Amino acid sequence: MFDYRLVAVCPHTGARAGELVTPHGVIETPVFMPVGTQATVKAMTPEELVELGAQIILSNTYHLYLRPGADLVAEAGGLHRFMRWQGPILTDSGGFQVFSLSALRQISDEGVTFRSHRDGSSHFMTPELSVAVQEKLGGDIAMCFDECVPWPTTAEEADRAVSRTTAWARRCLEAHGREDQALFAIVQGSVFEPLRLRSASELIELDFPGYAIGGLSVGESHDAMYRILDVLNPVLPRHKPRYLMGVGFPTNLVEGIARGVDMFDCVLPSRNGRNGTLFTSSGRMNIKGSRFERDFGPLDEACDCYVCRNYSRAYVRHLHRSGEILGARLCTWHNLHFLVHLVRKARKAIIDGSFPDFRRRFLEHFMEGAYLT
Amino acid sequence: MFDYRLVAVCPHTGARAGELVTPHGVIETPVFMPVGTQATVKAMTPEELVELGAQIILSNTYHLYLRPGADLVAEAGGLHRFMRWQGPILTDSGGFQVFSLSALRQISDEGVTFRSHRDGSSHFMTPELSVAVQEKLGGDIAMCFDECVPWPTTAEEADRAVSRTTAWARRCLEAHGREDQALFAIVQGSVFEPLRLRSASELIELDFPGYAIGGLSVGESHDAMYRILDVLNPVLPRHKPRYLMGVGFPTNLVEGIARGVDMFDCVLPSRNGRNGTLFTSSGRMNIKGSRFERDFGPLDEACDCYVCRNYSRAYVRHLHRSGEILGARLCTWHNLHFLVHLVRKARKAIIDGSFPDFRRRFLEHFMEGAYLT
Numbered sequence: 142m143f144d145y146r147l148v149a150v151c152p153h154t155g156a157r158a159g160e161l162v163t164p165h166g167v168i169e170t171p172v173f174m175p176v177g178t179q180a181t182v183k184a185m186t187p188e189e190l191v192e193l194g195a196q197i198i199l200s201n202t203y204h205l206y207l208r209p210g211a212d213l214v215a216e217a218g219g220l221h222r223f224m225r226w227q228g229p230i231l232t233d234s235g236g237f238q239v240f241s242l243s244a245l246r247q248i249s250d251e252g253v254t255f256r257s258h259r260d261g262s263s264h265f266m267t268p269e270l271s272v273a274v275q276e277k278l279g280g281d282i283a284m285c286f287d288e289c290v291p292w293p294t295t296a297e298e299a300d301r302a303v304s305r306t307t308a309w310a311r312r313c314l315e316a317h318g319r320e321d322q323a324l325f326a327i328v329q330g331s332v333f334e335p336l337r338l339r340s341a342s343e344l345i346e347l348d349f350p351g352y353a354i355g356g357l358s359v360g361e362s363h364d365a366m367y368r369i370l371d372v373l374n375p376v377l378p379r380h381k382p383r384y385l386m387g388v389g390f391p392t393n394l395v396e397g398i399a400r401g402v403d404m405f406d407c408v409l410p411s412r413n414g415r416n417g418t419l420f421t422s423s424g425r426m427n428i429k430g431s432r433f434e435r436d437f438g439p440l441d442e443a444c445d446c447y448v449c450r451n452y453s454r455a456y457v458r459h460l461h462r463s464g465e466i467l468g469a470r471l472c473t474w475h476n477l478h479f480l481v482h483l484v485r486k487a488r489k490a491i492i493d494g495s496f497p498d499f500r501r502r503f504l505e506h507f508m509e510g511a512y513l514t
Numbered sequence: 515m516f517d518y519r520l521v522a523v524c525p526h527t528g529a530r531a532g533e534l535v536t537p538h539g540v541i542e543t544p545v546f547m548p549v550g551t552q553a554t555v556k557a558m559t560p561e562e563l564v565e566l567g568a569q570i571i572l573s574n575t576y577h578l579y580l581r582p583g584a585d586l587v588a589e590a591g592g593l594h595r596f597m598r599w600q601g602p603i604l605t606d607s608g609g610f611q612v613f614s615l616s617a618l619r620q621i622s623d624e625g626v627t628f629r630s631h632r633d634g635s636s637h638f639m640t641p642e643l644s645v646a647v648q649e650k651l652g653g654d655i656a657m658c659f660d661e662c663v664p665w666p667t668t669a670e671e672a673d674r675a676v677s678r679t680t681a682w683a684r685r686c687l688e689a690h691g692r693e694d695q696a697l698f699a700i701v702q703g704s705v706f707e708p709l710r711l712r713s714a715s716e717l718i719e720l721d722f723p724g725y726a727i728g729g730l731s732v733g734e735s736h737d738a739m740y741r742i743l744d745v746l747n748p749v750l751p752r753h754k755p756r757y758l759m760g761v762g763f764p765t766n767l768v769e770g771i772a773r774g775v776d777m778f779d780c781v782l783p784s785r786n787g788r789n790g791t792l793f794t795s796s797g798r799m800n801i802k803g804s805r806f807e808r809d810f811g812p813l814d815e816a817c818d819c820y821v822c823r824n825y826s827r828a829y830v831r832h833l834h835r836s837g838e839i840l841g842a843r844l845c846t847w848h849n850l851h852f853l854v855h856l857v858r859k860a861r862k863a864i865i866d867g868s869f870p871d872f873r874r875r876f877l878e879h880f881m882e883g884a885y886l887t
Contacts (some may be wrong), residue, residue, distance in 0.1 A: 180832065184839040209807070209832045217810055223829055434582070437590055456596055459553065459582045466557040466839055 155401035170403040211277035216489035219279030232280035237433035299331040325351035370400035414473030528774035536654040576611035584650035592652030605653035672704040700726040743773035787846030819851035830844040
């Protein structure tokens, strides 16, 4: 029911093209996964996600556990039916949100007591509960409950978190029973190479069908992120998918792919889109800028998405300045299309044998952009 | 370029079915016009409006005059191109908003000095400026700049406003030059029958291609509204379209049609939709209610819109409780579909000769609804 097949490997970098088989379809990797935190990719319908080329989406266990609750989603027939997304779904474990969003009350080897960021209600999350919730949600891929340390952190704290993450991964594996759901482990260890290697080695021993790299893109430099990816690339099992969590800035995607990453997710394209910030082939820009007031050209000349084919910068600017929902919709749409297709183009280049060229040209062009921040 | 043809008349009521020919297509009347205040029907794309059956939309001169400005819209090629709506557009005159939204500074026979509700900037609106702005926007139908008195008002005030509305209508007619744009007059007179009759008679003398009824649905009772419609129905020219401004509650639409109205507009379906309040065949309901928590049926069993075919009450409730844009989108979509198709069904009944039956059954069923407010 699950399989990962290598289709092509770049001879000059770590880039890989593959196919990830799931119960809801085959995913061509590398892949960018739009985030549907509350059982909806903000502002988008499932049809629109299909139209822009999304293959798999991510949803958040922490949020769905709090509202509407996993039992209700299960009653609706699972997350696919509840939100009408027919492709594969990955659910995170809730670990990241428990550690970053909620008021943390107590962490022990057993689990985490936390207060909801919404209503202050108290909850006790354990590896077993996270798995049970994810089984009820019924995503194609579930994630182990891990301990996410903030950045910066000490080597001692990161070391303790690695040990706990391994112990919890073992408990998740034992608790997990759904055969139509793959359970991925999450490598932790902050920016400390020896800890990352220990974390990877302990988890690989447990033989998961896929491995995520967590705890990056949390404030450390891009160089630190790339260094960790370089360390893990030769170590992670070649015939299993690798997922870099929470990373979505265009240059990071291309550099991640060059370091063997197969899967990405990030709220950036939708969050930026709602705010009028756009990714384009020549950098990042905010459509509210006065220089777009009478600009009747498309958002991105090089883009063929629904928005760029049909709407002008002047109109989209007007929508954003007027606080119109359609402005948020159109910019979210374009940004998701941009990232999904950036990764698709990278895949094509890997298969064509031209990935190093693609990487160089994309970075040059994107960095050239007058609006890059 | 403009024409109104009567297709069928109900022998028992004042209901009429017709065809209104415009440069951007033939409108089958009676018709409900979704409102696109700021050059966008809130939360909807043009394609979605076509899919739900919208034939013509309305946009607001007051808002577009203030932002992005009529010159910019003209530079974009007019409102149709700016917002990508290929069907007919009606622009109001700005009169209603000047009198209801802005800080009014001074009204004279010449025009109105007002302050923008947004930034407090000072403006002087005259009949000639309203026409000039509407010509730049380039809608298929423009409206005369009128004086809208609040409700309740005295007969003396309403009388003065009728006189001024007639004088301004004459100036609008003189100022108006676009041959591809029809200019409609607006009958005022509040709830006073003699004033309504005087207003209508003075405007009919000026021979406009269409007549609107303004100043209703502003706080007066439904009975008062119906009484005014009953008085105007035999007086307004039979072979010209009649437009009841700002009315969109389902029962009012059906009763307006029974009294000879051909065109309606209202922000109610979209404003209610964003708030989770839905029109259904059995009344009005708010989807956020806890009774819908585990209700996996459609919003309205009797509806075949995109939303009712695809989404459950439980899911739409979850979206609204979570403040998700998709919730606003889906409820706006359903409400617009509901009103557009309610009026379409009325038209079919008029042509079939079954309008009195249709009217009785709709009102009974809608009033029966447990959720009616």
